[in-house]
Amino acid sequence: MAKQKIAVVGAGLIGLSTAVYISESISKCSVTVISDKFTPNTTSDVAAGMLIPHTYQGIPIHQQKQWFRETFDYLFEINNSSEASDAGINLVSGWQIFKTIPDEVLPFWSDVVLGFRSMTEEELKKFPQHRFGQAFTTLKCDCPSYLLWLEKRLKENGCQVYARRIEDLWELHSKYDIVVNCSGIGSRELMGDLEIHPVRGQVLKVDAPWVNHFIRDGDGLTYIYPGIHNVTLGGTRQKDNWSLSPDPRSSKDIFDRCCALEPSLQRAQDVKVRVGLRPSRLAVRLQKEILVHDGKKLPVVHNYGHGSGGFSVHRGTAKEAARLVGECIAALEGSSLKAKL
Ligand SMILES: Cc1cc2nc3c(=O)[nH]c(=O)nc-3n(C[C@H](O)[C@H](O)[C@H](O)COP(=O)(O)OP(=O)(O)OC[C@H]3O[C@@H](n4cnc5c(N)ncnc54)[C@H](O)[C@@H]3O)c2cc1C
Ligand SMILES: O=C([O-])CC(=O)C(=O)O
Incomplete structure (x- = not known):
C-alpha cells in the first residue's frame, strides 16, 4: 500500500515534537512540516522550558499526569545520554515557595519529579515573606537548542520542512x-x-552563571530558572494582550x-x-x-492550546496525536480496500 502523506502545520515545540513522534512510530507514512515561523522566532523559543506542569481545567488529572510522566521520562533519558548537551536538557533542583499554604500541598506531579519534599524551616528562612515551600x-x-535538535531529528528521519503560511487547511488537500x-x-x-x-509572557534572559538553583513563587508570576546558557527571569501573565513589544516597566x-x-542577581x-x-x-485540543x-x-x-505548559507535556500529547493519526491511516486504508473490492 502507498505511504500516506502527512502534513504537520507548525514548527514550534508541538509541531516539531509531533512530527518526530509520527516519523519514528508510523512506518507507512511520509511527514512534511509546513510553518510560517521557525526557531528562533516561535513562542516556544521564548519559554523558560521548565518541566513543572500547569493544570488544564478541561482535562482529567490522570491524563495530564500521564502526559507529564511520558515527557519527563523521555527527557530524562536524553539527559542521561550523549545527546544531552546538543538537545539543551539539564536537571535542575530548587524551590517553589508560597506566601500562604496552597490547597495542593502535594501536587499531582509530585511523584514524577525527583525527590519532592516540603522545605525545611531552615530553608524557608531564606524567604521571610513566604510560609511554605x-x-x-x-x-x-x-x-532554542531543543527545537534545533528536534529539527535535526526530523531531517535524519527523512521528513521535509517548508516555510509557508497556511490560510486554510483545505489548501493542503491536493497534496496530503x-x-x-x-x-x-x-x-x-x-x-x-x-x-x-x-x-502574554515577558521574560528576561540573563547571564548569571553562579545561580544554579531554581526559585518559583507559587503564584506563578515570579521565577528564576537557571539553564545551560542563561538564567530565565519571569514573568508576566497578561490575558488577551497581543503585544509582542517588550515593555520596559515590566x-x-x-x-x-x-x-x-x-x-545576587543584581x-x-x-x-x-x-x-x-x-x-x-x-x-x-487533541482530537480528530x-x-x-x-x-x-x-x-x-x-494538537494545540498548550498554554503555559507545553514543555511539560509535549511528548505525551505528541504520542496521543500520533495515535489519532494511526486511526486516520487505518480508516483511509480501510476505505481504499473497500473501493477496490
Ligand atoms: C514567557 C513564557 C514562558 C514559558 N515557560 C514555560 C515553561 O517553563 N514550561 C512549559 O512547559 N511551558 C512554558 N511556556 C509555554 C510554552 O512556550 C507553550 O506551551 C509552547 O511553546 C506552545 O508550543 P506551540 O508549538 O503550540 O506554539 P508555537 O511555538 O507558537 O508554534 C506554533 C507554530 O505554528 C506556526 N503557525 C501558526 N499559524 C500558522 C499558519 N496559519 N500557517 C503556518 N504556520 C502557522 C507558527 O509559525 C509556529 O511555528 C512558556 C510560554 C511563555 C510565553
Ligand atoms: O509558570 C512557570 O513556571 C513558567 C511558565 O510555564 C510560564 O511562564 O508560562
Whole structure:
C-alpha cells in the first residue's frame, strides 16, 4: 500500500515534537512540516522550558499526569545520554515557595519529579515573606537548542520542512492525505477557534552563571530558572494582550521581583528581553476532525492550546496525536480496500 502523506502545520515545540513522534512510530507514512515561523522566532523559543506542569481545567488529572510522566521520562533519558548537551536538557533542583499554604500541598506531579519534599524551616528562612515551600529536582530545556535538535531529528528521519503560511487547511488537500494542526495561537485565525486566547509572557534572559538553583513563587508570576546558557527571569501573565513589544516597566518589575528573591542577581549581565503569547485554552485540543468540501474529505488531527505548559507535556500529547493519526491511516486504508473490492 502507498505511504500516506502527512502534513504537520507548525514548527514550534508541538509541531516539531509531533512530527518526530509520527516519523519514528508510523512506518507507512511520509511527514512534511509546513510553518510560517521557525526557531528562533516561535513562542516556544521564548519559554523558560521548565518541566513543572500547569493544570488544564478541561482535562482529567490522570491524563495530564500521564502526559507529564511520558515527557519527563523521555527527557530524562536524553539527559542521561550523549545527546544531552546538543538537545539543551539539564536537571535542575530548587524551590517553589508560597506566601500562604496552597490547597495542593502535594501536587499531582509530585511523584514524577525527583525527590519532592516540603522545605525545611531552615530553608524557608531564606524567604521571610513566604510560609511554605516545596523542594524538588526537575528537568529544563534550553528551548532554542531543543527545537534545533528536534529539527535535526526530523531531517535524519527523512521528513521535509517548508516555510509557508497556511490560510486554510483545505489548501493542503491536493497534496496530503492527513493534516496535523499544531499551529498554537495561530489556530484562532486558522480554525476560527475563539476558545484559544493569548496570555502574554515577558521574560528576561540573563547571564548569571553562579545561580544554579531554581526559585518559583507559587503564584506563578515570579521565577528564576537557571539553564545551560542563561538564567530565565519571569514573568508576566497578561490575558488577551497581543503585544509582542517588550515593555520596559515590566522588565524593571520582573528584575526587582527576582532580585528580592535572589539578591545576587543584581550582578547579572547581558540582559535580553523576550516576549511570547501563550496559546491558552481550558483544554488542549487533541482530537480528530474530518473536513469535507464538495464531497471530498480531509482528515485532520488537532494538537494545540498548550498554554503555559507545553514543555511539560509535549511528548505525551505528541504520542496521543500520533495515535489519532494511526486511526486516520487505518480508516483511509480501510476505505481504499473497500473501493477496490
Ligand atoms: C514567557 C513564557 C514562558 C514559558 N515557560 C514555560 C515553561 O517553563 N514550561 C512549559 O512547559 N511551558 C512554558 N511556556 C509555554 C510554552 O512556550 C507553550 O506551551 C509552547 O511553546 C506552545 O508550543 P506551540 O508549538 O503550540 O506554539 P508555537 O511555538 O507558537 O508554534 C506554533 C507554530 O505554528 C506556526 N503557525 C501558526 N499559524 C500558522 C499558519 N496559519 N500557517 C503556518 N504556520 C502557522 C507558527 O509559525 C509556529 O511555528 C512558556 C510560554 C511563555 C510565553
Ligand atoms: O509558570 C512557570 O513556571 C513558567 C511558565 O510555564 C510560564 O511562564 O508560562
